[in-house]
Amino acid sequence: SKPTLAVVGATGAVGTVMLDILSGRPDVWGEIRLIASPRSAGKVLRVRGEDVVVRALSPEAFDGVDVAMFDVPDEVSAEWAPVAAARGAVAVDNSGAFRMDPQVPLVVPECNAEAVRERPKNIIANPNCTTLSMMAVLGTLHRRYGLRELVAASYQAVSGAGAAGAERLYDEVAALAGDRTVGTVAGDVRKAVPDLADSPFPAPIAFNVVPWAGSLKEDGWASEELKVRNESRKILGIADLKVSATCVRVPVVTTHSVAVHATFAEPVTVAEARDVLSAAPTVVVLDDPAAGVYPTPADVVGTDPTYVGRIRQALDFPNTLEMFVCGDNLRKGAALNTAEIAELVAAELAG
Numbered sequence: 001s002k003p004t005l006a007v008v009g010a011t012g013a014v015g016t017v018m019l020d021i022l023s024g025r026p027d028v029w030g031e032i033r034l035i036a037s038p039r040s041a042g043k044v045l046r047v048r049g050e051d052v053v054v055r056a057l058s059p060e061a062f063d064g065v066d067v068a069m070f071d072v073p074d075e076v077s078a079e080w081a082p083v084a085a086a087r088g089a090v091a092v093d094n095s096g097a098f099r100m101d102p103q104v105p106l107v108v109p110e111c112n113a114e115a116v117r118e119r120p121k122n123i124i125a126n127p128n129c130t131t132l133s134m135m136a137v138l139g140t141l142h143r144r145y146g147l148r149e150l151v152a153a154s155y156q157a158v159s160g161a162g163a164a165g166a167e168r169l170y171d172e173v174a175a176l177a178g179d180r181t182v183g184t185v186a187g188d189v190r191k192a193v194p195d196l197a198d199s200p201f202p203a204p205i206a207f208n209v210v211p212w213a214g215s216l217k218e219d220g221w222a223s224e225e226l227k228v229r230n231e232s233r234k235i236l237g238i239a240d241l242k243v244s245a246t247c248v249r250v251p252v253v254t255t256h257s258v259a260v261h262a263t264f265a266e267p268v269t270v271a272e273a274r275d276v277l278s279a280a281p282t283v284v285v286l287d288d289p290a291a292g293v294y295p296t297p298a299d300v301v302g303t304d305p306t307y308v309g310r311i312r313q314a315l316d317f318p319n320t321l322e323m324f325v326c327g328d329n330l331r332k333g334a335a336l337n338t339a340e341i342a343e344l345v346a347a348e349l350a351g
């Protein structure tokens, strides 16, 4: 019989996309059980065309579950993924709680699918969306040319901060719309938007960009920037990869973009890199600037591939490419990659 899947956090921003993705993927699951906080228990959600009543998170909710996906805050995963694992499920966790645990594989199927099998805790981690947004591209190039250095600047969508992030952008845009002078005087946007104390972002996000994502870590680094470094090293299996990232929030609802400067051990040409990337099944090359063709988040949102364009040989850096990468942060950046990992486990259980 087909395995039972639990989706924990079914009502959140990623959970909602997950239900949509599960409804469109090959049907490898028997029962799909939806689990959320007691506050959301009893809600009815649709998955695979059927109504499913959301259950409250409890140890018993995992009984009979083969694979449990978690799309919940770090502290909820830290507590509950081990509970699911102790009850016999393989937990696939999209929080930051286990990503750097040496006993927990951190998996992007395009890069290290085989790592799902080494899971002594029966927990598998899904990377942060900013890292994930560029992994299909970097993993493909790494296999061919050997990645040595990565410098990245992100342009992160507001839905990375959850449903509240998107609500905030819409609210700010509504407050500013129609005023054809706003954005011309220092501080006028800040004055015109709703109280920033209620925002997930530390500055206005409409008509603005904010050089901050995540929480403050040592020496002025933002947590998102350190995640890009640590997670890229782990996923690609390059312990000494040189990485430097700057993470920036932009007024885009969904789809993260990253400007990537990647240096390789082997010589690389733009034409060949385009061919190598075009051959990768989950990568789409959109790269014809003369015709105005390059990826933009507004054109990418809601789709599954990782898009890359603006591929250039860096003029002053040998063996180095500049690229612009876009990926839907809720799909490949979160729910889709989690679903793909879960399907690898389902295949293993069946096999």
Ligand code: 2RA
Binding pocket: 128, 129, 130, 156, 157, 159, 160, 161, 213, 214, 224
């Ligand atoms: C963000 N990467 O975009 C985070 C979400 N995990 O805020």
